Amino acid sequence: MPRYILRALGSMPPTLIGVLTIVFLIVRLIPGDPAIVFLGDMATPEELARVRAQLHLNDPLPVQYARYVGGILRGDLGFSLKNDQPVARAIRGVYPFTVHLAVAALAVSAVIGVPLGVLSALNHNRPLDLVSMGVSLIGVCTPLFWLGILLLLLFSLKIPLFPAIGLGDPGDVGSYLRHLALPAFTLGLSTAALTARITRSSMLEVLGQDYVRTARAKGLAERLVIYRHALRNALIPIISIVGLDVTRMLGGSVIVESIFVRPGMGKLLVESIYERDYPQIQAVVLVFALTVIVVNVAVDMLYAVADPKIRYQ
Amino acid sequence: MRAGLFTLMRRSRACTLGGILVLAVVLVAVAAPVLSPRDPVRQNLPGALQPPSATFLLGTDQYGRDLLSRIIWGARISLLIGVIAVILGSFLGLLLGLTAGFYGGGVDRVLSRVIDSLLAFPGLLLALSVMAMLGANVGNAMIAVGISSSPRFARVIRGQVLSVGGKDFVEAARVVGASDLRIILRHILPNVLSPILVVATLGVGTAILTEANLSFLGLGVQPPTPTWGSMVSEGRVFVGTAFWVSLFPGIAIALTVLGFNLLGDGLRDVLDPRLRK
Numbered sequence: 001m002p003r004y005i006l007r008a009l010g011s012m013p014p015t016l017i018g019v020l021t022i023v024f025l026i027v028r029l030i031p032g033d034p035a036i037v038f039l040g041d042m043a044t045p046e047e048l049a050r051v052r053a054q055l056h057l058n059d060p061l062p063v064q065y066a067r068y069v070g071g072i073l074r075g076d077l078g079f080s081l082k083n084d085q086p087v088a089r090a091i092r093g094v095y096p097f098t099v100h101l102a103v104a105a106l107a108v109s110a111v112i113g114v115p116l117g118v119l120s121a122l123n124h125n126r127p128l129d130l131v132s133m134g135v136s137l138i139g140v141c142t143p144l145f146w147l148g149i150l151l152l153l154l155f156s157l158k159i160p161l162f163p164a165i166g167l168g169d170p171g172d173v174g175s176y177l178r179h180l181a182l183p184a185f186t187l188g189l190s191t192a193a194l195t196a197r198i199t200r201s202s203m204l205e206v207l208g209q210d211y212v213r214t215a216r217a218k219g220l221a222e223r224l225v226i227y228r229h230a231l232r233n234a235l236i237p238i239i240s241i242v243g244l245d246v247t248r249m250l251g252g253s254v255i256v257e258s259i260f261v262r263p264g265m266g267k268l269l270v271e272s273i274y275e276r277d278y279p280q281i282q283a284v285v286l287v288f289a290l291t292v293i294v295v296n297v298a299v300d301m302l303y304a305v306a307d308p309k310i311r312y313q
Numbered sequence: 314m315r316a317g318l319f320t321l322m323r324r325s326r327a328c329t330l331g332g333i334l335v336l337a338v339v340l341v342a343v344a345a346p347v348l349s350p351r352d353p354v355r356q357n358l359p360g361a362l363q364p365p366s367a368t369f370l371l372g373t374d375q376y377g378r379d380l381l382s383r384i385i386w387g388a389r390i391s392l393l394i395g396v397i398a399v400i401l402g403s404f405l406g407l408l409l410g411l412t413a414g415f416y417g418g419g420v421d422r423v424l425s426r427v428i429d430s431l432l433a434f435p436g437l438l439l440a441l442s443v444m445a446m447l448g449a450n451v452g453n454a455m456i457a458v459g460i461s462s463s464p465r466f467a468r469v470i471r472g473q474v475l476s477v478g479g480k481d482f483v484e485a486a487r488v489v490g491a492s493d494l495r496i497i498l499r500h501i502l503p504n505v506l507s508p509i510l511v512v513a514t515l516g517v518g519t520a521i522l523t524e525a526n527l528s529f530l531g532l533g534v535q536p537p538t539p540t541w542g543s544m545v546s547e548g549r550v551f552v553g554t555a556f557w558v559s560l561f562p563g564i565a566i567a568l569t570v571l572g573f574n575l576l577g578d579g580l581r582d583v584l585d586p587r588l589r590k
Binding site for chain 2: 011014015017018019021022026027029030031137138140141142143144145146149150152153157247248250251252254255258259269270272273274276278281285288289292293296
């Protein structure tokens, strides 16, 4: 197996252990007796004893930790206190919807952000550059929930182009995509702003390189210089921000799924918090973090594939 | 040096514009009792959802409360949580980053993994988890947002300490027998303050956004305390008929975050000689 793949995979286990430990400790942050916090002050001593036994809260901390990690390794994410079912079942039901949302948003971000960044770099310090970077700066500062509400107002209530809320019929591709459009645009637009800024700086750096000057000097058409020589190399650093984008999008899914009443991991997390279903909160947060780790390792590998300098280090 | 920095800041367009925006928000927050035309929590149900007019410059919300007054008082909460969360986040980040960067070796490897692990959680998720465990109130919102911002500080500080730690003046201090604490406080810390200042300024904007997200989800500061995020959230139910309820608090958040981002970007350009034109 190539060394860069081993290197990327090798970074996973320590981070995984760290993530598991943090998620385990999150519930231990609760001041006082977690069982009382879970069930409320009105819980009977029997109910409290049942929850303490169910969550093994009477065991010493290292035993609890070992049991928790062992359970995760066997695919046991815990048991929902409110829904009375394994948490993994609830997560399996909604995880694909969040993945679809993140992938669609990533596409929106790339389709808008990359051309905007390229256009800015090609018009460096001209009005077009200032306008597009100004727009992208505003995009970075705009709260996601506000953007979602504005898009919902404009493209669903005022101009009824897209459905306002819900998932549509997952069996009907057209209906599903129409319901996905506004949430994906909301999430994608907010990330496109960052993608545009990074594309611009990467493109500006590449445009100043000797090989671009050589390409121009040998009389190559400007279009070819930009697309064949500059953009291909400028896109390499952009791959590295995909991991960052996915992290932002998973965080953003909490907001977007709440605005558009769309089932998904984010909405499940918020519902779990409202219901104080701590095992489910732990499990959802863990799955979010594991997704980020896997995506980042995949991005590291992709980066090495795209950039020979990394591959042969 | 200080006069020089201020002059450089004034020459930077980003710094000037960002500084003006931040100063305006700070002034509004400080002078809220004087500037606010009405009581921000007093309800007036017959006057609910009135559009902007000469009487109510930004209109009223579903309880007839004056939106302008609520936005003015909301600036206090946003700034307070943003600034204190960043102080807390940078303190935690300093502890982690300084220790990892200064001691290196095994300590660095372990702490770097802790930082990487924390970075695997989207910031909002980390803040949400902490709020879920501690409960929703102003103090816990500061702690939650602060903890969620700490890994970014830690990463930047560790990198800076690594680069400063190998410099001759640090070696010289070691040779003359200075203690670790003295080297850190007298020689390393002053040299890593500039990047911390930049990250902290940018961090206030992010912290304000995170707090607004928490409030929007109903998991931040609780009603009737006016916060910009909860105002947008309350207004979304009426967005088809009374768009102003959500619109104006959203603009307030965006302008404040824009101010801190411009100031942070400008400071980075001013403090980094390579970026200075």
